[in-house]
Amino acid sequence: MSRRGIRALEGMLGLLGLAALAVAPWVLNPFQLGFLLKIFIWGLFAASFDVLFGYAGLLSLGHSVYFGLGAYGAAWLTLAYGPGAFPLALTAGALAGGIAAAALGALAVRTGSHGFIILTAVSALIAFLGAQSRRDLTGGDDGLTLPAMPLALGGWEAGCADPGPAYLLALGVVVLGFWALWRLVRSPLGLALRCLRENELRAQALGYNVYALKWLAFTIAGLGAALAGALYALVNCHVSAALFSWLVSADVLIWTLFGGAGTLGGPLLGTGTFFALRELLSDLWPAGYPVLVGLALLGIARFLPRGIVGGLRELLNRQQRGEAQR
Amino acid sequence: MTVVLFQLLSGFVWGWVVALVALGLSLVYGVMRIINVAHGAFYMLGAAVGISLYEPLRSLLGSAPLAFSLVLLLAPLLVGALGALLEVTTLRPLVARGRFAMTIVATFALMLILQQGAQLLLPGVRSVPAPLSGGVELLGLRYPLYRLALAAMALLLLGLTALFLYRTRFGLWARAVRQDRELAVSVGIPAPWVYSGTFALGAGLAAAAGWLTAPVVRFDPQMGMDILLQSFLVVIVGGLGSLRGAVVAALLLRVTEGLLTVWFDPVGARALALLLMGALLLLRPHGLFGRQEAPA
Amino acid sequence: MTTALAARGVRKAFAGFRAVDGVDLALAEGEWVALIGPNGAGKTTLLNLLGGQLRPDAGAVYLGGEEITHWPAARRARAGLARTFQVPALFPELTVREHVVAARLRGRWALRFPPDAEGVEELLERCRLLERASRRAGELSHGDRRLLELAVALALEPRVLLLDEPAAGLSPAEVEGLLALLGDLRRERPSLAVLVVEHDMDVVFELADRVVVMHRGRVLAEGLPADIQRDPEVQAVYLGARGP
Ligand SMILES: Nc1ncnc2c1ncn2[C@@H]1O[C@H](COP(=O)(O)OP(=O)(O)OP(=O)(O)O)[C@@H](O)[C@H]1O
Numbered sequence: 001m002s003r004r005g006i007r008a009l010e011g012m013l014g015l016l017g018l019a020a021l022a023v024a025p026w027v028l029n030p031f032q033l034g035f036l037l038k039i040f041i042w043g044l045f046a047a048s049f050d051v052l053f054g055y056a057g058l059l060s061l062g063h064s065v066y067f068g069l070g071a072y073g074a075a076w077l078t079l080a081y082g083p084g085a086f087p088l089a090l091t092a093g094a095l096a097g098g099i100a101a102a103a104l105g106a107l108a109v110r111t112g113s114h115g116f117i118i119l120t121a122v123s124a125l126i127a128f129l130g131a132q133s134r135r136d137l138t139g140g141d142d143g144l145t146l147p148a149m150p151l152a153l154g155g156w157e158a159g160c161a162d163p164g165p166a167y168l169l170a171l172g173v174v175v176l177g178f179w180a181l182w183r184l185v186r187s188p189l190g191l192a193l194r195c196l197r198e199n200e201l202r203a204q205a206l207g208y209n210v211y212a213l214k215w216l217a218f219t220i221a222g223l224g225a226a227l228a229g230a231l232y233a234l235v236n237c238h239v240s241a242a243l244f245s246w247l248v249s250a251d252v253l254i255w256t257l258f259g260g261a262g263t264l265g266g267p268l269l270g271t272g273t274f275f276a277l278r279e280l281l282s283d284l285w286p287a288g289y290p291v292l293v294g295l296a297l298l299g300i301a302r303f304l305p306r307g308i309v310g311g312l313r314e315l316l317n318r319q320q321r322g323e324a325q326r
Numbered sequence: 327m328t329v330v331l332f333q334l335l336s337g338f339v340w341g342w343v344v345a346l347v348a349l350g351l352s353l354v355y356g357v358m359r360i361i362n363v364a365h366g367a368f369y370m371l372g373a374a375v376g377i378s379l380y381e382p383l384r385s386l387l388g389s390a391p392l393a394f395s396l397v398l399l400l401a402p403l404l405v406g407a408l409g410a411l412l413e414v415t416t417l418r419p420l421v422a423r424g425r426f427a428m429t430i431v432a433t434f435a436l437m438l439i440l441q442q443g444a445q446l447l448l449p450g451v452r453s454v455p456a457p458l459s460g461g462v463e464l465l466g467l468r469y470p471l472y473r474l475a476l477a478a479m480a481l482l483l484l485g486l487t488a489l490f491l492y493r494t495r496f497g498l499w500a501r502a503v504r505q506d507r508e509l510a511v512s513v514g515i516p517a518p519w520v521y522s523g524t525f526a527l528g529a530g531l532a533a534a535a536g537w538l539t540a541p542v543v544r545f546d547p548q549m550g551m552d553i554l555l556q557s558f559l560v561v562i563v564g565g566l567g568s569l570r571g572a573v574v575a576a577l578l579l580r581v582t583e584g585l586l587t588v589w590f591d592p593v594g595a596r597a598l599a600l601l602l603m604g605a606l607l608l609l610r611p612h613g614l615f616g617r618q619e620a621p622a
Numbered sequence: 623m624t625t626a627l628a629a630r631g632v633r634k635a636f637a638g639f640r641a642v643d644g645v646d647l648a649l650a651e652g653e654w655v656a657l658i659g660p661n662g663a664g665k666t667t668l669l670n671l672l673g674g675q676l677r678p679d680a681g682a683v684y685l686g687g688e689e690i691t692h693w694p695a696a697r698r699a700r701a702g703l704a705r706t707f708q709v710p711a712l713f714p715e716l717t718v719r720e721h722v723v724a725a726r727l728r729g730r731w732a733l734r735f736p737p738d739a740e741g742v743e744e745l746l747e748r749c750r751l752l753e754r755a756s757r758r759a760g761e762l763s764h765g766d767r768r769l770l771e772l773a774v775a776l777a778l779e780p781r782v783l784l785l786d787e788p789a790a791g792l793s794p795a796e797v798e799g800l801l802a803l804l805g806d807l808r809r810e811r812p813s814l815a816v817l818v819v820e821h822d823m824d825v826v827f828e829l830a831d832r833v834v835v836m837h838r839g840r841v842l843a844e845g846l847p848a849d850i851q852r853d854p855e856v857q858a859v860y861l862g863a864r865g866p
């Protein structure tokens with residue numbers, strides 16, 4: 001099949017998939033709908049991480065900070081101005097995370113690649129401890145509970161347990177977010193990020209200001225994560241200090257690697273897989289989840305370094321090469 | 327005043343513990359160029375293994391200090407052996423292929439497995455009594471004797487490790503690999519075994535720290551997380567690869583935290599201390615004793 | 623004749639070892655200069671000082687009359703100073719075409735690609751890389767990697783080009799191709815100044831207007847290729863460095 005043919009097919013499948021997702025509220029029960037919603041929101045978070053890790057090659061262990069800030073930004077605004085202000089809450093949450101990322105990024109990208117990893121990991125610890133310590137603001141481990149967004153669709157009101165219309169809003173935002181990230185990685189900026197991931201010295205010799213590019217990638221990734229976080233707060237109706245935890249940052253790394261770093265779609269797939277796995281195991285053997293995740297990770301690290309999507313692409317590429325040679 | 331003194335002392339004691347943990351982390355990083363996320367789990371395992379061995383040994387030997395010291399020898403040995411085993415089976419293939427990001431993933435996976443393993447095998451939170459009771463009078467303050475002994479033991483282990491690195495053939499090898507891996511290999515140093523040995527040494531040091539602190543903290547399978555991240559910060563603020571820097575930064579971090587505890591709640595004080603230390607990087611992006619990463 | 627690139631008394635020491643020890647060098651516009659010298663003479667280090675990969679301990683570097691000593695490498699590249707590396711420094715996961723496009727952008731980025739795809743194709747064609755345009759750099763042969771190094775440097779449309787051993791490791795046929803390519807370049811871009819480090823004396827003779835010989839971090843001799851080859855001091859250095 002030709003490259004253009006594959007493109008067209010992919011586009012058709014994408015549209016079909018979107019249509020299927022859009023009718024999901026009328027097909028799935030509230031629990032299933034909520035589950036799907038979670039995968040999308042955390043998937044957007046993972047995709048924003050992928051811009052930083054998969055494209056720019058910067059391994060952050062503190063991406064949860066921006067998700068958490070987005071969530072708390074939206075939560076505080078909702079508590080101050082009521083649930084009707086959700087567009088404002090969404091914007092403010094995303095901006096809060098974006099600004100914080102711009103500030104920390106300016107420091108982190110200057111510390112060298114290994115320093116970067118450690119500094120971002122510590123930033124997550126600081127944010128987590130800070131959130132736990134200021135219970136008056138964050139509610140600590142108990143967190144804050146928010147009222148549901150006043151959305152209705154033909155008499156069907158969005159609730160915290162039964163998202164319904166909120167699902168559609170969130171789906172729209174997530175799709176927009178993915179589209180923006182996709183445009184970005186396809187642009188000259190995306191190419192520049194991949195260059196610096198592959199060989200910083202060479203990227204510099206081509207005229208790329210690597211500090212500025214890294215900072216930009218960090219800021220954009222933070223903005224995307226915060227948007228996902230704000231969305232999470234609004235549909236989940238609850239936020240807590242645990243969102244900042246370093247483990248959340250590690251989770252997003254795992255989802256991304258499993259699905260395939262540097263593919264945008266892979267992280268979404270990885271997120272879905274691990275959510276499903278956790279759900280499955282929570283009935284069978286809850287204590288086993290971390291162990292299984294650990295073993296799965298060891299397997300990925302050793303045998304599937306490009307993740308599922310990356311591995312499939314590799315296979316496809318090789319096949320095409322073979323056909324071309326014949 | 328006594329509160330301030332007490333917090334200063336505690337910060338000082340914990341500073342040495344963090345330094346000991348950070349030393350292992352820094353060694354592994356310096357020699358193998360991997361960021362060992364499982365390091366905190368080895369710290370926790372040191373406590374876990376120690377707690378399991380201590381009671382039987384104490385009834386066998388009839389002496390608490392003796393049993394405690396014996397465990398201090400056994401726990402690091404066992405955990406170090408486990409570390410070597412894990413290094414050979416999981417990390418070596420990745421290091422050989424130069425997959426840096428994947429080594430982080432693998433050590434993270436090890437951390438998950440070890441933590442959950444400890445949770446399953448050692449259910450219920452347990453603790454051990456300190457082998458030394460009593461306290462010392464210091465400027466009108468009574469400070470627990472064991473904690474001072476803890477600092478002294480940590481200091482002693484740091485010194486022994488330094489001796490080991492500078493007086494033995496293995497230490498020479500490890501330092502050579504750390505300086506210039508290719509050169510070291512070309513003069514016949516068996517780098518893979520130096521890696522395993524260093525990893526085991528790092529795990530053993532963490533385990534020793536874990537067992538030493540077991541009497542003063544509550545055991546919890548997650549207990550290694552906090553100290554892991556503190557060690558991370560200490561290693562980078564000290565200057566990646568600088569052992570001296572890590573010790574200085576560890577003391578600075580914990581003494582600052584201790585002082586801040588006088589005015590803030592413990593969690594807030596810890597966050598603030600970490601923040602202040604992190605801010606040091608604004609002034610010196612490559613750490614107190616660090617050099618800029620050389621261009622390739 | 624205007625000076626395209628100049629170094630004045632540049633020095634660089636590594637842990638006390640003086641790799642480049644006070645070098646003066648000037649390239650006129652349109653001039654092709656070969657830099658030769660035994661292994662370890664400091665040629666690559668000098669190129670790194672000119673290209674901005676290293677900062678000199680002392681001395682100054684000028685590009686077209688402007689002092690650039692403290693400019694980062696990226697700014698020098700944007701100002702028209704391109705280089706290749708002795709050990710090809712490419713982006714292993716990126717395709718050949720992506721390399722050239724990335725270089726064409728010269729450090730600029732936007733949300734859309736500028737529509738100058740033809741320039742890219744033409745350059746690929748000229749560097750004999752068009753058939754392999756969708757290959758990843760990591761899969762290329764050594765010879766193709768060298769060509770891609772050159773293509774990437776040319777895509778920057780430089781005023782000054784630094785080449786670090788472009789013919790090293792190439793087969794005789796590949797060297798022929800390279801020389802033809804560089805010959806075309808010289809004809810089409812008469813103002814381009816080129817500094818080429820090279821061990822192969824045939825290549826040096828073919829390309830260079832002038833030869834500069836480095837030894838132990840210093841300039842030992844410079845002059846016309848034919849004179850340099852006869853210079854007894856230069857012969858001694860080469861024999862001394864190569865002989866037992
Ligand atoms: N980053 C570095 N650190 C320490 N020493 C270095 C470094 N780079 C180069 N040197 C030393 O400086 C000297 C000059 O090296 P350089 O690479 O410039 O030589 P060269 O003339 O390019 O040699 P060759 O013909 O082998 O490429 C050598 O002795 C080398 O070992």
Ligand SMILES: [Mg+2]
Pocket residue numbers: 665666667708
């Ligand atoms: Mg050289």
